Amino acid sequence: MKEMLYEYLVTRSGEINIFKSIEILIVALLLAAIVFWTYKFTFSGVLYNRKFNVSLIMLTLITTMVMIVIGSDIALSLGMVGALSIVRFRTAIKDPRDTAYIFWCIGIGLSVGTQNYMVALVGSIFLAIVLIAFSFGSFGAEDRYLLIIRGERRCESEVMSYLFKQFKGAQLRGKNSTDQTMEMIYQVSLKNDQQKMLLDTFYQIEGIQSVNLVAQNGETIG
Incomplete structure (x- = not known):
């Protein structure tokens, strides 16, 4: 029984053995951690969703597992595509950047699952640097x-x-407007250092009751 189990898990012809599978999944996990911390570090919305971020790691590992199973078997890959085509996902993606992170994780899974470690590593580091630069610069x-x-x-x-x-x-x-009050909504372009100056100036006008700045991500200032 032990010999049969070892033969099936380790030395089965034409398949990746268990030790190689663990190696591939560990590499995928390390690269998924880059995605996890990049998403957390660059998030600028109102409410950070840790569950979505964890699901990015799961997506990376699942995609890697699928690629390990498919390998170079064309018939199996066509069957896998047919099986997955019947699954319909209805999760609403509110931020377009979340979709980009999903594709990033799928790309890592495809690259690592086919053992193209260098492509996955260089691509992940490059994307992380670009996202951090555009988020904070x-x-x-x-x-x-x-x-x-x-x-x-x-x-x-x-x-x-x-x-x-x-x-x-x-x-x-x-x-x-009414007989006594009015409300006006304008779209303006501001730099970060102009926000406080704008609010202070309006509050100096006699008769102003409230001034709000609403960003595209839903944040409110003032």
């Missing part, structure tokens, strides 16, 4: 915000004068 770029101003109607002209003087590209997105 603004390169002079401006972020777009929705500026929501609420106050008394008598200060409307002063608010509009300041807006069009400081932000020539400001666009009106909505306006609500």
Whole structure:
């Protein structure tokens, strides 16, 4: 019985043995850890989802396992594609960057599963550096915000004068008013160092009740 089990797990002809499989999965796990920490380090949304991040590691390992099973067997690969084609995933992806991380994990699984370690390692390190650079280096770029101003109607002209003087590209997105109050929504482009200055300036206008900045990722400032 022991000889049969050893023959099946270790020395079976045409298949990767158990020790090689463990080696491949460990390499996949190490590279998945790069994805895990890159996602956590560069996340800029409102609520960090640790379960999704852990699922990226699982996806990498599962893809690697599938590639180990397929190997170079064309018939088995076609059968695997047919079996997976009946599975329908309905998980909503809210952030487009999450989709990119999913494809990154699949790419690692495909590369490591076919034992192309160098491609997987170099590609993962390169992607991690690019993502960190673009996440924390603004390169002079401006972020777009929705500026929501609420106050008394008598200060409307002063608010509009300041807006069009400081932000020539400001666009009106909505306006609500009553006999005494008004609410204006503008789209503006700001650098990080301009946010506090903008809020302080509006609060100096007599009659302003609240000023909110809403970023595209849902964060609210002010």
